[in-house]
Amino acid sequence: MTSLFEVMPAETAVDTPVRKLTVNVNGKQETLKVEPRLLLAHMIRQALGLTGTHVGCDTTNCGACTVLFDGAPVKSCTMFAVQADGHDITTVEGLASASELDPIQEGFKDEHGLQCGFCTPGMMLSAKALLTENPNPTEDEVRWALSGNLCRCTGYQNIVKAVLLAAESLQHQEASKDEGETL
Ligand code: FES
Numbered sequence: 001m002t003s004l005f006e007v008m009p010a011e012t013a014v015d016t017p018v019r020k021l022t023v024n025v026n027g028k029q030e031t032l033k034v035e036p037r038l039l040l041a042h043m044i045r046q047a048l049g050l051t052g053t054h055v056g057c058d059t060t061n062c063g064a065c066t067v068l069f070d071g072a073p074v075k076s077c078t079m080f081a082v083q084a085d086g087h088d089i090t091t092v093e094g095l096a097s098a099s100e101l102d103p104i105q106e107g108f109k110d111e112h113g114l115q116c117g118f119c120t121p122g123m124m125l126s127a128k129a130l131l132t133e134n135p136n137p138t139e140d141e142v143r144w145a146l147s148g149n150l151c152r153c154t155g156y157q158n159i160v161k162a163v164l165l166a167a168e169s170l171q172h173q174e175a176s177k178d179e180g181e182t183l
């Protein structure tokens with residue numbers, strides 16, 4: 001079990017209140033002991049070592065810390081780790097399979113939807129939630145879904161194109177699956 005005592009020096013950690021929690025992260029069950037005040041973003045990065053979840057502001061503005069919480073995008077700097085007890089979390093590390101990228105990742109690669117990459121994990125997870133709920137979004141719907149994620153580099157144009165390309169490719173995949181089933 002991982003224990004994470006944030007800020008407290010090791011010698012005082014013994015008196016720090018802790019809560020035990022179990023959370024499913026990218027399909028893997030994790031049991032941890034954490035301080036009740038620990039933010040979900042810090043648990044993901046420091047206790048689980050999943051540093052694809054970025055922290056850009058800590059004040060719910062930038063969206064760099066976005067993860068999926070039971071499939072819905074949340075800003076993990078705005079939740080306590082203990083609120084995730086018994087829930088499913090997906091981080092950017094959970095998007096690709098062992099052998100292939102998620103169509104959203106392919107879309108960002110093909111459309112050059114990033115420059116420095118800092119906002120990219122959060123953008124991808126917001127896009128993932130959108131395409132799960134709405135596989136054929138309009139450009140306006142993509143822009144609305146990403147409106148909680150800030151990018152200081154790209155001007156957004158290629159990010160929107162990347163998500164639309166991913167939607168197209170997911171639709172092709174579904175169509176080929178349907179064709180396969182009717183043969
Ligand atoms: S770090 Fe969470 S919104 Fe910016």
Ligand code: FES
Nearest residue numbers: 115119151152153
């Ligand atoms: S690519 Fe740099 S912040 Fe978005």
